[in-house]
Amino acid sequence: MAVSRFGIMFFADPVAAFANIGRALHLGGRLAMLSLRSMAEQDLGPVFAAMTPHLPGRPASTEPGHPGPESLSDPARVHEVLTGAGFEDVATTPVDAPQTWGADAEDAAAFLGAWGPVRFMLGQTDQDSAARALAALTEAMRPFERPGAVRLRGAAWLITATRP
Numbered sequence: 001m002a003v004s005r006f007g008i009m010f011f012a013d014p015v016a017a018f019a020n021i022g023r024a025l026h027l028g029g030r031l032a033m034l035s036l037r038s039m040a041e042q043d044l045g046p047v048f049a050a051m052t053p054h055l056p057g058r059p060a061s062t063e064p065g066h067p068g069p070e071s072l073s074d075p076a077r078v079h080e081v082l083t084g085a086g087f088e089d090v091a092t093t094p095v096d097a098p099q100t101w102g103a104d105a106e107d108a109a110a111f112l113g114a115w116g117p118v119r120f121m122l123g124q125t126d127q128d129s130a131a132r133a134l135a136a137l138t139e140a141m142r143p144f145e146r147p148g149a150v151r152l153r154g155a156a157w158l159i160t161a162t163r164p
Contacts, residue, residue: 079092
């Protein structure tokens with residue numbers, strides 16, 4: 001069995017990458033992974049959008065078919081990629097789950113700011129821009145504060161497939 005929790009959205013050549021994963025599985029081996037649905041279906045989209053004007057370069061693509069958070073947000077694209085990589089019995093099941101990011105907006109922003117991709121983007125800019133990005137991130141988290149936690153709506157696909 002091969003399992004991934006959101007790491008599969010950033011392959012430059014997803015068909016080749018999944019074919020590689022398939023070769024590592026025994027015949028009848030299973031693939032199970034999570035991939036984001038569209039940013040419009042979750043609260044993290046506007047949170048990231050508040051931060052990105054303060055960061056250098058462009059954020060990862062949000063278009064299906066391009067490496068980035070929404071590259072596998074379309075079930076038809078998922079099916080195309082996985083069958084192209086040699087998998088069968090491809091299924092996508094929507095998963096909606098609340099996400100707790102921290103105790104309050106400051107805590108949530110610090111946590112997200114230390115997360116790999118965000119930490120990398122913050123490290124590519126000067127201190128003042130990074131501070132502005134974190135301040136914008138903190139303010140974007142405020143509407144999601146609840147007593148004792150910052151909770152955002154999350155939307156993903158549970159994707160399964162089999163190696164024939």
